[in-house]
Amino acid sequence: MEALDRVLKPKTKRAKRFLEKREPKLTENTKNAMLIKGGNANLTVTEVLKDIYAVKKPFAVLYKKKNITRPFEDQTSLEFFSKKSDCSLFLFGSHNKKRPNNLIIGRMFDYHVLDMIELGIEKFVSLKDVKNSKCPEGTKPMLIFAGDIFDLNEEYRRLKSLLIDFFRGPNVPSIRLAGLEYVLHFTAVDGKIYMRSYKVLLKKSGCKIPRIELEEMGPSLDLVMRRTHLASDDLYKLSLKQPKALKAKKKKNISHDVFGTTYGRIHMQKQDLGKLQTRKMKALKKRPAEKSVEEDGGSSPKKTKSA
């Protein structure tokens, strides 16, 4: 246990719980995001951060004050914040003449910056501007990525992974089917990324699966990719490594068919067929028909002989 293996042991149960929540575990906590404003953040960027905070509640922290840092030059400030608030995802918004309406989305591994991608906001429609009904806070969104460039280009692939990590929410074992209300749709076309959020309406269709109608809701962003700071391949591979204990244990002697049939295997000892009990098995008894045939066959040679 890490909390008790420190030089200064925690003196209260509360401190111990606090440390245990932050130590590395086999199955990790849901990733928290920190939303930070840069030195000269304008209204658009502030609104974007507020809307994303509303989407990501309660797994996000919105910092109210401006922080004068440049993430691409110096990452120590971000790492310090990450360590203090135990957040591994961040969204940094700033604005200047060279990079207007700038948004840097990134993630951390072991409190050090892993990936950072800078996106420029071309158009933004806020939650307040769309006058439709909204879905409740903390709904797990459905994520859809459209566009073949998300697989072909390395930077877009990392961006896809970052966006999934950012918006996916807690990992749940089961979900209420009627509660699938929120969908985030990302389309990558012509060097631009369109992010749209819709509220899902389930309409009756004749069969079991409902017909989907979408209603525009929530923040919609038109983004363009600017600079990137991606982790090297080996660091990325190291961060993807899962401990062996999480691998599903394979049950021996059980196998599955393509059609879903489960087969079991039983190991028997070698059976001595000479010692099989044949006297008490009805099926092996001679039938009366067979008996008479045998008797005739057996007695007839006698008869012919005598005759």
Add this chain to the structure above:
Amino acid sequence: MLPARRPGTERGRFRSRAAGAARTWRRSGAAGPRVAAMAAVRVEELLAAAEEQEAEKQRSIAVHKELELEFDLGNLLALDRNPPAAAGLRGAGQRREALLRALARDNTQLLVAQLWALPAERAGGAAGPLVAQLPEPAFRLPREKPPPRPRPPTRWEQFARLKGIRRRKRGSLVWDEQAKEWRRRWGYRRAGGDPARAWVAEVPAGADPDEDQFAKRRREKRERVARNELNRLRNLARAHRAAGAPAAPLHPTGHQSRAELGRAARVARLSTASLGRFQPRLPKEPAEPPSRGGGKKRRFAPLLGDLAAERSRQLELLRGMSSKKPPLDITRAVNKQLREEDAEAAATKGKKRAQRGKRGRRQQQRPGHSGKKSGSKRQQRRPASGGGGSRRKKA
């Protein structure tokens, strides 16, 4: 007449029913062949209409895509690889929004169809909401922190594993004879009375009568606590050294150990372009032993090298052969054997106890199996036999 049509009946069932009805109609033979033909035509029409309706329903949820979508239902994720219609999306705002919305609707329809196909049940009885079991997320995402490393065992843990000592679960309440009730082991109103109110401390038989027993008690407690803390820190340092020391750099201020400095010096020597082959050594620095992974597993001394060293080596050999001392260090060999035996016994005992359970633990506590007394006796008896054996060999 034909049976009333229920909406949503499956086509097959409907058809067989209609066919059966038609069959009975024909079988009755009451009407002529013309009426039967008309009935057959009506049946055909109805079947066609039913098929139309079914197709209509399926059409409302059917989506046509060139490339199938990839789904990761654990993350509620769908990946569409089809290249989107770039021409349409380049246009004006309204048209673009409509196109994006249509695309989103199609993709969401496919994803929801997949989710509805999962095994679902009613949570909380028959009236509860329909809940689907999600599989494990398949998309590999990087971790937040590196996976935890198991810490190496402490000195006590190693010893306990060797001896086969297992941790006994202590109860939280202890019977207090004086108070005649169950009291907690430590804390408020503990068993054994309040230590602050112990007003008498007996002077033991061999102690100095002028010594302050209370002060002695306090001092001993302080020493015990300090020793415990020291051992804990030593265990931590050992664990830290075993795990992270090769990765961690040298301690900046003079708290380095001799081994650490040696390691750092060796690494510094090897960090040249020619990997340390031409680095001069300091006057008192010992020569590096050549066996450090030099590329060959066995290295032989050159044939005509150091004559003095060869001479001394041969003389040592002769001396060893002619001396009466046994070449085997008996005590070391015996101790090693005992340790191995103990470890084996501990392993088998652990296995047996796992099988037997409570019975095994009770049998373990039988006297006469503790290590110290019997171990020393064994040690005294063994050397005699060992010496005798070796002497017999020589003769």
